[in-house]
Amino acid sequence: MTTTVRRVGVRDEYAPQFGRQRLTIWSGPFASNYEGSATELPRHDGYMLTISHFLWSHKVRVLCESPRTDENWMRVDDAIRAAYEEAETACEKEREMNRKPDLAYGARQYLLPGTKAAWGARLIVTQDGHVDLVPDRQDVAGDPELVERTKAWLDDGALPTTLANIADGLRCGNIKTREERGHWLYEDGRGIALGNTHASAGYLYVVGWLFDALPDGCKTKGADLLVEEITTALKKDEQAAPANH
Numbered sequence: 001m002t003t004t005v006r007r008v009g010v011r012d013e014y015a016p017q018f019g020r021q022r023l024t025i026w027s028g029p030f031a032s033n034y035e036g037s038a039t040e041l042p043r044h045d046g047y048m049l050t051i052s053h054f055l056w057s058h059k060v061r062v063l064c065e066s067p068r069t070d071e072n073w074m075r076v077d078d079a080i081r082a083a084y085e086e087a088e089t090a091c092e093k094e095r096e097m098n099r100k101p102d103l104a105y106g107a108r109q110y111l112l113p114g115t116k117a118a119w120g121a122r123l124i125v126t127q128d129g130h131v132d133l134v135p136d137r138q139d140v141a142g143d144p145e146l147v148e149r150t151k152a153w154l155d156d157g158a159l160p161t162t163l164a165n166i167a168d169g170l171r172c173g174n175i176k177t178r179e180e181r182g183h184w185l186y187e188d189g190r191g192i193a194l195g196n197t198h199a200s201a202g203y204l205y206v207v208g209w210l211f212d213a214l215p216d217g218c219k220t221k222g223a224d225l226l227v228e229e230i231t232t233a234l235k236k237d238e239q240a241a242p243a244n245h
Contacts, residue, residue, distance in 0.1 A: 114215030117142025
């Protein structure tokens, strides 16, 4: 993974508050994009750098000369810039590790953060066992090499068997079109497929992945979120059931 970090500049444009200097961090042409601020530490031995983004912020302690003056501004700016770039690189790696394949269709909620590739689809279903996979209502996304391997897995039999299992589940009532419930639809030695109708009375949202596409260090088959959902539902059912006297 190649991470590109924005080049930033530092401004001193505010009067000190409580004897502590506050700097601002900017990027882009003409320093037009606000990236955060750096507030001088109480002991005047550096700054607390706050990197601001739309949905999150990150704080980094920068040990350097302070306050920033006409004599030391280059050294201070270099220290703040280095801390910013290191923090941004680390945050981008973390975001990449927690990213999910950007599927247009399917039960994406069951993907573990960091899953590298997956297949998703929205099937048309009826309670009597009719299953229709519309070609433009499915998607495979993620790492290009794993995407091709996922397609091969589906073509090798995973897809038709999954569809057959869904039809059987509908006919026997295990899968109910008007019930919000997750289902373990298919599994072999290479991958797994899960699904949920979301009580839509006509659609089944499915997702599948190869075990090789699971996040690094994952020691399960990746269905952790479905298992958690089923476990929670069972506990609610038990609590709602009338007590036997």
